[in-house]
Amino acid sequence: MESAAIEARALRKTYVTTRGVLRRTRVERIALRGVDLAIRRGELFGLLGPNGAGKTTMVKIFTTLLLPSSGSAAILGLDAVKDPWAIRKRIGFVFGGERGLYWRLSGLDNLRYFADLYRIPPQISRRRIAELLDRLGLAGRERDKVEHYSRGMKQRLHLARGLLNDPEVLFLDEPTIGLDPVGARELRLIVRELADTGTTIFLTTHYMFEADAICDRIAVIKNGSIVAEGTPSSIKGVVENQGVVEFEVVGMPADRLVGLRGLPGVSSVVVSEHDLAQVVTVQCARPADVMTQLGMVLGGLTLSKVSSREPTLEDAYVQLIGESL
Amino acid sequence: MSTLIRAAFSAFRVSMRLRVVSPYAYLNWLVFPLLFTTVGLYVLSRPGAPVSHLAYGVLGGGLIGYWTVAYLDGGNGIQDERWNGTLEQIFAVPTPLVVILFGKVTGSLLFGILSFIPTVALAYFGFHALLPHVDALRFAISLGVLSFSFFAIALTLTPLFALWRWAFQMLNGFELGVYVLCGFMFPVAIIAPWAQGIADTLAPTWAIRAIYAATTTEGAHDYFTWWLAAIALSLGYLVGAYFLYRLVEKHARMSGDLALA
Amino acid sequence: MNRVAAEAAVFARSTYLQYVALFQWATVRGYVAYKILLPVTQILFFVELGVYAAGRQNALYFALGNALQLTANAGIFGVIATVANERQFGTLPILLGSPANRLVTFLSRAIVNVIDGIATVVVGLLVTVVLFGLDLHHGNLPLLGLCVIVMSLTTAGLGLMFGSIGLVTRDAIIIANIVYYVLLIVCGINFPVSRLPGAVQLISYSLPLTRGVQAAREAAEGASLQQVAGLLGGEVLVGLVWAFGGYLLFRVLESYARRGGLQEAY
Incomplete structure (x- = not known):
């Protein structure tokens, strides 16, 4: 049987830091509390x-940058703790944001440099870089210094770098963060295409619609534990048989909120x-x-834009995370 | 193997290109050496000072520049990669960090040795100071030995800086102390005996002793002893460096401390 | 009266906060590295250089000169690093956009470095006393103190000039380094100004430190205020000219930076 692309078992990570100069105290922060994936x-x-x-x-452990405190992580059947070198050749990763590139070098030089560090033979890397520049819409600008790139271009250059070694597994940590809507959509399309051509992709995000739009699963x-897992539609099932009522109000008193929460059938009330x-x-x-009971509970307050709708993935997420957005 | 050499060469090339466009690099290889040469030559050529002392003024500034670029660029290089967010990335590639740093340090050495051009020129044109009795062959060998010792130190210090940012700060503060201990601009023999003991554990001290001996016919000329001491100490540093890299690899993966957190 | 008190409170707070926020030496390790190790090793290096050239009997000349030059360490680096670091942290536009009085902002910047400069010199002089046997028994200590205070102010004045340049270039810290070491050459720290070519001597006497160091050397040997009044007065005058020029340049470059948006260049 072929091994899973990514597998985590009882994965835990605790960061230990020390505080204070004279009396040093150890502070432990648990980042992962036994994750199975x-x-x-x-x-x-x-x-x-x-x-x-x-x-x-989690991404850092999978990309061999970080050791777990306990549990195991395997990429393509290789142990992320014991076998980092074999893994590094076969994966790619892109962290969101503008950092992680040499701004004073051109896009092409950045790619050439990392191609060499990925130990790709030059005859292959030359072809590969040309392909990637073309595919990611950077062709024609590759000789410009990165500091003159737009944010979207930098992010696509990041992606090109992550794809240099034709990775079997690609990790994307919040890749669309800070991108404008058009740039973000372009990037999502590219990611979806990559997945359709067989690349395994592990994507982290806090944009619900992004996950809803492109993810298979x-x-x-939440707090280092997986609280739900499944297809987007099965996750929405968390809030199945539920609807959403939304309205705007000015100056909502706390006691009214309690009244609202007490209404029959209400599972959560979030105020933003x-x-x-x-x-x-x-x-x-x-x-x-x-909707009919709103007037009773909130008498005296002026409500506007009252509406009711089907639940979205975001509603399911809010329910799962249980915090106001 | 060939891909590893290519990776090291690529790191060398990129480090050179980044250096050419960085004003700080010029400060270290051009401006500081010139300023030190000026002070050095003024002080060493004061009325009544022995002519044999002038060699220290002619070469001292260049040696300071060479050293500064070799170690400081290495340290700053790591710090820059951290700020850039690229430290994490060069750490996660299938090329060992030591290979990448090998390329970068070689770049630093090549750039640093350029310091001798402006400083020797200043000595000649500004102060009419010359080195009339240079033993070219032994001078060249000594410079080679010095380069090897700088290489070993830079390769050892760089992972140290990657692990402990404050180590870089400390060495930066101690900068001129290193000039004293290595005898860049005056012989180590004049400093306090206990400090000479420390100086003797530094490989460059021995190589520099040989360099200055090659500029004069006076005094002792135990080249072989000095070269051997410099090379042996450098090799010792490299053994230490090997363990430091192991530690960097482990520590960085334990704490995830490569990002700018 | 209340207004003055309020201004003073703002002044004190911003002075303290900017010191902690902006200087890498505002940590224990940073202070040890940049405010103790660096000055002490500077003195050691140049004293040994001097000893090699001129013999152990002349060590004091070099020790005192370099200890006094430390006033420039805080004056130049402190003031220039303030602007440079604001730029690096991206807080410069916020500062320039705030309605705070520029003169107050600028003074608060300078004053903290003056105090700091004095502390550094005390460290330097202590080292000189302990390691090189600087004998101040016959020296005019109050006058020496006055000289140190004056030089801390005048070098900060020079610092203002170059700090202003930091508004329009991201490489002001490089300029700081160059200025600091140029002072080391031209101000009579390690060799008398008279050995410099005539044209360079002109530069020496238009910079702070040159007269101050001379006055302080005489004070250390027991000179009275009357004997060095001319030198000290000249030092103050030079410092004032630089500080005033620095302030003017600050205003000019500030508006230039605003028009060109240059302060965000980093």
Whole structure:
């Protein structure tokens, strides 16, 4: 049987730091609390979670940059702890943001440099770099210094670098962070195409629609533990038989919120600030009932933009993470 | 094997290209050596000072520049990679870090040795200071031995800087102390005996002793002893470096400390 | 009155905060490296160089000269690094966009470096006393102290000039390094100014430190205030000219940077 592309068993990571000058105290921070995951070859897998949930830690362990405290991680059947060199040749990774490139060099020089560091023979790397520049829409600008690139171009250059060694598994850590909507969509299209040509992709993001749009399978991570795993539609099943009522209000008192939460069928109420008003999102079993009772619970307050809709992946996510966005 | 050589060469080329466009590099190989040469020659050529002392003024600034580029660029290089966010990436490639640093350090040495051009020119044109009795062959060999010792030190210090950022700060603060201990601009023989003991554990001290001996007919000329001491100490550093790289590899993967956290 | 007190409070707070926020030496290790190791090794290096050239009996000349030059360490690096670091952290545009009085901002910047410069010189003089037997029994200590304070102020004035340049270039710290070492050559630290070519001597006497170091050397040998008043007065005058020029340049370059948006270049 062919091994999984990525496999984690009871993966734990604890960071230990020391604080203070005279009296040094050890501070432990648990980033991963026993994660089990298996990702098949050719899958586009999305890891969703808020900042600090452990997404980047997991990616770093898989890319051999970080050792787990306990448990095991295997990439293409190779142990990420004992076999980093074999793994490094066969994977690629891209971390989001603008850093990680030599700004004073051209895009082409960046790629040539990393091609050599990936120990790709020159006759292959030359062809490969030309292909990637073309495919990622950088052809024609490859001799410009990276500092003159737009953010989207830098991110595509990152991706080109990550693809230099024609990786079997590609890790993308929040690749669309800071990109404008058009740039982000272009990048998502490219990622989807890559997955369709057989590359296994492990993507972390905190954009729900991104995961919903392109991932075959999703896991949601919270405080270092996986709290849900499945296809986007099965994750939405968490909030199945539920609807969402949304409205805007100015100056929502806390006691009214309690009243709202007490209504029959209401599973969560999330308030988010929006300019001067608050947007209240109520997840509930029977939206129509809740809408008729709103006036009773919130009498005296002026509600606007009251609506009811089908649950989205974001609603499921909010339910799972259990925090206001 | 050929891909490893290519990787090292690529690291060398990139480090040179980054250096050519960095103003700090010029500060280290051009400006500082010239300033030190000026002070050195003024002080050493003061009325009544022996003419034999002038060699230290002619070569001292160049040696300082060579050393500064060799070690400082290595340290700054790692710091720059950290700021750039590329340290993590060069760490995660299938080329061992030591191979990449081999290329980078070689680049530093080649750039650093350029320091002798402006400083010797300044000595000649500005102060009419010459080295009339140079033993060219032994001078060249000594310079080669010195280069090897700088190479060994830079290769050892770089992982040290990657691991402990404050180590770089400390050595930076101690910069001129190194000039004293290595005898860049005056013989180690004049400093306090206990400090000479420390100086003797530094490979460049021996190589520089040989370099200055090759510029004069006076004094002792135990070239073989000095070269041997410099090479043996350098090899010792390299053994230490081997363990440091193992430690970097392990420590970095334990703490994830390669990013700018 | 209240307004003055409030201004003073702002001044004190911003002075303290910018020191902690902006200087890499505002940590224990950083302080040891840049404020103790660096000055002490500078003195050691040039003293040994001097001893090699001129014999052990002349060590004091070099030790005192380099200890006094340390005033420039804080004056030049402190002021220039402030602007350079603000740029590096991306806080320069915020500062320039704030309604704070530029003169107050600038003074708070200078004053902290003056205090710091004095501390560094005390460290340097202590080293000179301990390692090289600087004998201050016959020296005019209050006058020596005054000289140190004056030079800390005048070098900070020079620092303002070059700190302003930091508004429009990201490489001000390089300029700081060059200025610092040029002072080492032209100000009579390691050899008398009279040995320099005539044209260079002109530069020497238009820079701070040259007269101050001379006055301080005489004070260390017991000269009275009257004897060095001319030198010290000249030093103050030179410092004022540089500080004023620095302030003017700051205003000019500030508006230039605003028009060109250059301060965000990094």
